[in-house]
Amino acid sequence: MKKLINDPHNVVAESIAGFLRAESGRVARVGDTLAVRRVDAPVQGKVALLSGGGSGHEPLHAGFVGRGMLDAAVPGPVFTSPTPDPIVAAAQSVDSGRGVLFIVKNYTGDVLNFETAAELAELEGVTVESVLVDDDVAVRDSLYTAGRRGVAGTLLVEKIAGAAAERGDDLEAVASVARTVVSRVRSMGVALSACTVPHAGVPSFDLADDEIEIGIGIHGEPGRARIPAEDADHIAARLLAPILEDLEVAKGERVLVLVNGMGGTPLSELHLLFGSVAALLDERGIIIDRSLVGNYVTALEMQGASVTILHLDPELTELWDAPVDTPALVRRGPHGE
């Protein structure tokens, strides 16, 4: 294992420290925790958005703290949910009195810790709503599993709900927008290589030189199936099919396409994969109205990518286009300006 780190057990703390310093204009630390908040929080009159989860998915979540998106992000250890304490501290530090929306990726650990945190925050007088994100179609439904995982679709929930909060929606309305996004977004991913958790020191799974892993999550866990390596066009088809089976977007309808890198894949390959996905959507007559390509919801240095489709409606499109100013996502105004 070679990484740009010092003590493998201190990676998250040192990385957050560097992040806070590099982005001191936008973000600040919550007390003496590892949680990060908008430098101008609490923003008066605005519902606050808080997300978090295990580290290793950067820029998610801390990279999305800022105007138009999150008010706070609470990182846990690598791939491990944070405990309730810093979540409560972060919620208190960003609540303006209009309440805090917790955006939680659907993993047992996150669900349990954010649940506990919500209870404790309520005891401290903070009104909390929670939204679970579970966009990963690689996982079978909760009859057989802990339920679908939250993966790259989380970014879209954070951006769009963030815009709703910024325009002044109340807590219930912001939560409702977030749930609408959750109901209309699906993702599926592929790994070309595993990743190595710093304190573990060995790759999370072994993949031969001619194998890829289809249906992976973002924690280095193995996926749905291991298959012989394929070219980008075939991989695109494999990722898209189960998404469109589940989402039912009709011909002529509009979608947002997110091609997300897992951390170790160069941007050029992500753009190439985006082209493959776009060609398949063209064939089906589905209109790509908005798009985003980059390493946004990652699994350390894993090579691979995920495809996310959000079935747009006019309100979601408008909220997507709203300005945002965070370390990892900045938009000046409507698409194309």
Add this chain to the structure above:
Amino acid sequence: MKKLINDPHNVVAESIAGFLRAESGRVARVGDTLAVRRVDAPVQGKVALLSGGGSGHEPLHAGFVGRGMLDAAVPGPVFTSPTPDPIVAAAQSVDSGRGVLFIVKNYTGDVLNFETAAELAELEGVTVESVLVDDDVAVRDSLYTAGRRGVAGTLLVEKIAGAAAERGDDLEAVASVARTVVSRVRSMGVALSACTVPHAGVPSFDLADDEIEIGIGIHGEPGRARIPAEDADHIAARLLAPILEDLEVAKGERVLVLVNGMGGTPLSELHLLFGSVAALLDERGIIIDRSLVGNYVTALEMQGASVTILHLDPELTELWDAPVDTPALVRRGPHGE
């Protein structure tokens, strides 16, 4: 070699096609070349900026085409300078009559091809100025070598000269700003792993599990020295020392720090390394006035990073802070807003 590609010989064309589609609001293709231009080029009354070079460094250069930065980017094959023809076509497509500045990274291939292109463009009535970027202190000077290479500092030249062009400076003035940046910027990089050129199919060099390569460029070429792996703090010191030897920034003076990933390194490690660099600059009393952390000038999926220091002056700071709107770099206004 596992990559998200189709035919290894068609990678650049397919990647550019996906990029153009994903970023259709901002960029368009130059004729039937692989070159990319601002969708609104030529911008009347503005000096145009053109850069280019081998592919594999994404988002450099095409990701920096847009308002406040480049007017055109001309990609060659992976790690190989483009030929003069598309450079000339791109120059013609963005020239508003006020001339075109070529920003050329100092490699024999780029220098020769852009030189030829400049001559041909002049024959077509386009006034061209060229600026060579050679910020890599890992390379000895031109008594012994082809001269220092252009690496991550190129991004700063493009951003700052782009702001000068946007405010209406004439060709000579924009070139002069660019040359000022070149004279005040230095970089040095490290690789933890090599990268694999798609058509080659094998890594560009072999690095043992406990070795790193110091002083690498951005073409997968080996570096200045191979040493046993070290932690981030020690690597930071190794990269910073030769930069500050060459740049002579005094105590109390202000710099911009760019910690740039080589493509396969996760953002969390780059932030951690930024923290290490910042601590060293603190010790010397050098003030970090601006900073940027991310995978901007890459070498395919190489793991590693480079540190770039730009010795600021008030004008450079103002130009750095000017708004920019490109696929890979967006800034809404002054730092911290």
Add this chain to the structure above:
Amino acid sequence: MTLDTAWARRWIAEAAATLVGERDRLNGLDRAIGDGDHGENLDRGFQAAADRVSGLADATTPAEVLKVVASALISTVGGAAGPLYGTAFARASRATAGEPEWSAETLATALTAAAEGVAERGKSTRGEKTMNDAWGPAADAASAASGAGESAEKALVAAADAARAGAEATEPLVATKGRASYLGDRSAGHRDPGAESTALLLAAAVTAVS
């Protein structure tokens, strides 16, 4: 020896010591069907728990020790195991409040409360390849031993043995809860890390008796 406050203190110290040595193996089990951090998480949590317990001057019941353990685990472990183990220790503490020395029956009450807490908090049940498959059998064994009039120590040994057997019996199961459930059929053939760590914890409780 008896199951008193000193035993509870020794238990947690012993658990912390066990986890240092077993950390990598638990990570390995979790790597196979989860995300490879279970040993790391528990090690961190039990070092913190042991620290707090050793700083706890005035405990007079095992329940008071276990309460401190619960809150240490909740605030340091994170992941799925943190809230689940936290709940287990909290429920065991609540169910035995005021008892300075545990009888076999108290032990059975404690383990049953812990097992029910985990199932409730995890919305899970036995046979889903989770730590329930160790807590459940352990509670049953303690109850049976208590019913048969065994000593508290014997009941504890029976519980630990049952937890160990339960952990081993998770190997053929297909997970339907926790991270391992994402793997579907591919989860079969591996031992559940949480069930294994539960067995280790109860074995540490046995060691702490002597």
Add this chain to the structure above:
Amino acid sequence: MTLDTAWARRWIAEAAATLVGERDRLNGLDRAIGDGDHGENLDRGFQAAADRVSGLADATTPAEVLKVVASALISTVGGAAGPLYGTAFARASRATAGEPEWSAETLATALTAAAEGVAERGKSTRGEKTMNDAWGPAADAASAASGAGESAEKALVAAADAARAGAEATEPLVATKGRASYLGDRSAGHRDPGAESTALLLAAAVTAVS
């Protein structure tokens, strides 16, 4: 056989065929001290050159063929080698304009013009571990053969041999130009890919004679 237009056509076809087979080896040489693309670049360029030459209906001199080759290389090779080889062929073409059949002296003139073009364009000289170390000796050998009254064919063989020897002699050198110069002393012990490809090109010219 003579060094006429048909020979020039055969030369380029032969060069293209050679480069298909040598592509990987040239990439390998370039990987050691450069960026691993030299074979790729030249292969692409000479396939294009051969295409354009075979579509060239009306050439009556080698110079006309070489002019087409020069522009094909400039517009398809890229990198350092594209402009350098482009200049070499352009200068050779210009220096032999109007000659339907090359004498030993014409050959010497062509190779000298090519060698000087490369050095001028590359701001480089012999001994810097570049293609100059093949072009230079080749030009010298052709001039010597011509001075000694040898035939054009013999002069060509001498030039090709000298290029080959020159390429091999780059191995111990430390590069001071091109990408290999970044390596400093580490560039010693490897053959320069551009010098090697120059030797291959001139060997193809010899093969094309028969």
